[in-house]
Amino acid sequence: xxxxDIRIRNMKYEDFNDNExxxxxxxxxxxxxxxxxxxxxxxxxxxxxxxxxxxLTFATSCCGIEFMCVGAARADFARFGWEVTRNSPRQADxxxxxxxxxxxxxxxxxxxxxxxxxxxxxIAVGSCAIxxxxxxxxxxxxxxxxxxxxxxxxxxxxxxxxEAMLYxxxxxxxxxxxxxxxxxxxxxxxxxxxx
Amino acid sequence: METLEKRLSTLxxxxxxxxxxxxxxxxxxxxxxxxxxxxxxxxxYDFLFDIVGMDYGDEGFGVIYYLSQxxxxxRLTAVKTRTGSREKNELDSVCEIWxxxxxxxxxxxxxxxxxxxxxxxxxxxxxxxxxxxxxLRKDYDFESNSIPVHNELIPDMETSHSVYMHEGHEEDVTRxxxxxxxxxxxxxxxxxxxxxVLHLRVSIEGEEVKNIDPNFGYIHRGIEKLCESYTYPQILxxxxxxxxxxxxxxxxAVCLCCEKALGLEVPPRAQYVRTIIDELTRIAxxxxxxxxxxxxxxxxxxFVYGMRDREKIMDIFEETAGGRLMPNYNIIGGIxxxxxxNFIRRVKEFIPYMRKMLKEHHILFTGNPIATGRMKKxxxxxxxxxxxxxxxxxxSRASGWSNDLRKIKPYSAYxxxxxxxxxxTGGDTFDRYIIRLDEIEQSLRIIEQLIDNIPEGAFAxxxxxxxxxxxxxxxxxxxxxxxxxxxxxxxxxxxxxxRVKFRSPSLVLVNALKEIVPRHKIADLIMIGASLDxxxxxxxx
Numbered sequence: 001x002x003x004x005d006i007r008i009r010n011m012k013y014e015d016f017n018d019n020e021x022x023x024x025x026x027x028x029x030x031x032x033x034x035x036x037x038x039x040x041x042x043x044x045x046x047x048x049x050x051x052x053x054x055x056l057t058f059a060t061s062c063c064g065i066e067f068m069c070v071g072a073a074r075a076d077f078a079r080f081g082w083e084v085t086r087n088s089p090r091q092a093d094x095x096x097x098x099x100x101x102x103x104x105x106x107x108x109x110x111x112x113x114x115x116x117x118x119x120x121x122x123i124a125v126g127s128c129a130i131x132x133x134x135x136x137x138x139x140x141x142x143x144x145x146x147x148x149x150x151x152x153x154x155x156x157x158x159x160x161x162x163e164a165m166l167y168x169x170x171x172x173x174x175x176x177x178x179x180x181x182x183x184x185x186x187x188x189x190x191x192x193x194x195x
Numbered sequence: 196m197e198t199l200e201k202r203l204s205t206l207x208x209x210x211x212x213x214x215x216x217x218x219x220x221x222x223x224x225x226x227x228x229x230x231x232x233x234x235x236x237x238x239x240y241d242f243l244f245d246i247v248g249m250d251y252g253d254e255g256f257g258v259i260y261y262l263s264q265x266x267x268x269x270r271l272t273a274v275k276t277r278t279g280s281r282e283k284n285e286l287d288s289v290c291e292i293w294x295x296x297x298x299x300x301x302x303x304x305x306x307x308x309x310x311x312x313x314x315x316x317x318x319x320x321x322x323x324x325x326x327x328x329x330x331l332r333k334d335y336d337f338e339s340n341s342i343p344v345h346n347e348l349i350p351d352m353e354t355s356h357s358v359y360m361h362e363g364h365e366e367d368v369t370r371x372x373x374x375x376x377x378x379x380x381x382x383x384x385x386x387x388x389x390x391x392v393l394h395l396r397v398s399i400e401g402e403e404v405k406n407i408d409p410n411f412g413y414i415h416r417g418i419e420k421l422c423e424s425y426t427y428p429q430i431l432x433x434x435x436x437x438x439x440x441x442x443x444x445x446x447x448a449v450c451l452c453c454e455k456a457l458g459l460e461v462p463p464r465a466q467y468v469r470t471i472i473d474e475l476t477r478i479a480x481x482x483x484x485x486x487x488x489x490x491x492x493x494x495x496x497x498f499v500y501g502m503r504d505r506e507k508i509m510d511i512f513e514e515t516a517g518g519r520l521m522p523n524y525n526i527i528g529g530i531x532x533x534x535x536x537n538f539i540r541r542v543k544e545f546i547p548y549m550r551k552m553l554k555e556h557h558i559l560f561t562g563n564p565i566a567t568g569r570m571k572k573x574x575x576x577x578x579x580x581x582x583x584x585x586x587x588x589x590x591s592r593a594s595g596w597s598n599d600l601r602k603i604k605p606y607s608a609y610x611x612x613x614x615x616x617x618x619x620t621g622g623d624t625f626d627r628y629i630i631r632l633d634e635i636e637q638s639l640r641i642i643e644q645l646i647d648n649i650p651e652g653a654f655a656x657x658x659x660x661x662x663x664x665x666x667x668x669x670x671x672x673x674x675x676x677x678x679x680x681x682x683x684x685x686x687x688x689x690x691x692x693x694r695v696k697f698r699s700p701s702l703v704l705v706n707a708l709k710e711i712v713p714r715h716k717i718a719d720l721i722m723i724g725a726s727l728d729x730x731x732x733x734x735x736x
Contacts, residue, residue, distance in 0.1 A: 057387040058385060059391075060391070060392050060413070060414050060731075060732075061391070061414055061436070061439065061731075061732040062436055062439040062520060062521070062732070064391075065439060065440065065483070065520055066519070066520060068483075068502065069502060069505075069506070069509075072498065072499050072502030072503065072506075073499050073500075073502055073503040073506070074502075074503065074506045085387075087386075087387045099414070099732075100414060100416050100732075102412075102413065102414060102415055102416060103323075103340065103342055103343055104321075104322070104323055104343070104347070104412045104413050104415065105384065105392060105413045105414065106342050106343060107343055107344060107345055107346045108346060108384055108385060108392075108413065111346070112385055134432055134433060134436065135416045135417070135418070135421060135433075137421060137424065138416055138417035138418075138420065138421050139330050139335070139337050139340070139417050139420060140322070140330070140415050140416065140417045141416055141417065142342060147342065148342070158521065159519075159520055159521065161519060
């Protein structure tokens with residue numbers, strides 16, 4: 001099987017600022033070779049998955065308000081099939097880590113992540129979730145959620161605009177689209193904290 | 196005022212100092228309780244505004260109690276005490292005199308390790324039980340704790356410690372908050388209806404809530420300690436992120452506090468714009484509060500409508516200040532940059548739009564018989580209980596307690612405008628709901644009067660490149676969307692503060708929730724919480 005399609009309907013390929021990492025990923029897939037049957041099925045499944053990603057309702061602070069804006073009238077992520085925010089992690093595909101994660105919250109977030117069913121994704125929203133943000137020097141703040149859970153997409157900002165969050169969602173859509181669905185469980189990513 | 200001075204002059208163990216807006220009473224630690232009783236029962240100091248813990252280095256620890264009378268709310272009285280040495284860290288609890296002292300003293304214990312004798316429930320409030328050290332002490336070791344791997348254990352959470360004095364000896368008493376036969380449900384920290392990461396331990400009996408025990412600290416970011424290492428202009432950015440829904444107002448408070456300390460005259464243009472921006476923020480906050488409360492009752496449409504109108508305000512902010520949720524607009528001395536040429540036009544367009552939409556909101560939800568049936572005569576909070584729990588803002592004004600600082604002690608341009616302090620007497624969930632919509636109307640009135648009269652001139656006063664506050668302690672209160680927000684800055688004359696304390700209006704609102712909720716249905720617990728409209732990061736700081 002030759003070409004992996006990394007184009008999504010919602011946004012033009014040229015409009016993305018960083019296409020290299022996905023292209024590298026596609027090249028890697030091509031080099032390893034993809035089975036025609038498996039590849040085709042995977043494409044169909046991924047087409048469905050990337051257009052209906054269900055986020056968990058999770059927010060700790062300011063970015064949560066912007067997340068609510070993404071869900072409300074103007075930005076409206078329902079246009080892209082993301083609108084079914086789930087209250088239970090067991091039904092969610094993606095967790096938006098909106099806001100600062102502090103020491104007391106860290107085990108709770110870890111447990112929420114563990115409760116989600118595979119395949120699961122994490123979007124770190126805002127500078128706090130990325131690296132501690134303005135509270136980096138604090139005694140009680142985690143310096144980025146990637147210390148405890150693996151992160152797929154980082155959305156910078158303090159807080160990011162709703163458009164920035166939509167951009168982050170599109171990136172995740174593309175990432176889902178190029179993944180080999182049937183190989184996901186085989187190379188289940190071990191995070192550095194689990195060594 | 197004179198009566199207080201006269202009464203205090205009869206006591207030989209206090210020293211009184213009068214400044215233009217507050218009275219400072221210094222007292223020895225052994226006499227705090229005695230003085231507190233005199234102030235509470237003879238001088239009618241019924242509202243405890245805040246308790247500030249202090250670390251004075253070699254001179255030991257100290258506590259400052261800020262008190263106010265509901266009859267004369269414009270004036271604050273500070274009662275100061277210090278223990279004298281670092282080994283001595285015990286003080287008498289004032290919980291039995293002011294009920295709201297319960298949470299404040301727990302906080303001081305958590306941060307400074309000051310033990311309050313006779314406190315009924317001296318647990319850590321924000322940090323975990325297994326946390327090492329007291330972070331706001333000056334000699335705290337930042338390396339003493341690592342990221343926890345497991346959740347805090349339930350027995351740790353619900354075991355309360357108290358220290359009592361018994362015949363001259365200290366006696367430690369531990370007890371469980373819940374009986375072993377009580378049915379306790381965890382509610383939060385991750386719960387969609389919890390408005391943040393609050394963790395309630397709810398003891399239920401069938402459908403009824405018997406008792407709740409709030410657990411905080413899931414978003415405790417240590418802002419107060421961070422402030423001690425940052426310069427004053429840097430602090431402003433952290434303050435925005437406390438109560439992000441009234442960020443500009445919190446920032447306003449810190450700016451006013453610094454300006455007062457520096458003796459800086461703020462240009463009238465900046466004062467007007469600050470007031471307009473504050474009121475726009477208040478409208479945005481109330482719209483979100485309204486939308487979320489309706490959503491908690493099952494009306495998603497109301498949430499979408501509220502957010503839609505809120506976006507208009509966000510657009511105005513974005514154009515003028517550059518930020519949506521965090522405009523980062525107030526700076527010490529004025530505002531960061533001049534208003535956008537479109538600002539006045541867009542605000543003027545917004546006012547009639549919002550008025551029209553308010554009518555629609557009333558038709559959509561207020562008049563709905565199902566909604567009113569769920570809200571009326573539910574979650575009653577009396578005026579007296581509002582004062583003793585320390586709840587301020589719209590939630591307490593719904594109970595009839597007049598405490599709007601914009602009226603009582605006007606700052607910026609609030610003395611130049613004519614508006615009503617919305618007061619209701621019902622004290623139930625419906626009153627707390629409707630008061631927010633009425634406040635939006637009043638905010639629109641304020642903006643209407645100011646928007647055409649913004650004076651020309653400079654938008655910020657000149658300050659030095661490095662801002663150093665003079666030595667001393669300064670406090671400033673503002674009315675934010677949830678109540679009285681206070682900033683206490685202790686300066687040693689350097690470019691960073693010695694201690695910063697924020698008085699969070701939301702912390703006491705959860706205190707009020709604990710007061711209201713028993714004997715209500717579980718479904719009403721969510722709705723009462725939404726009607727109080729607390730913001731969790733402001734509680735945890």
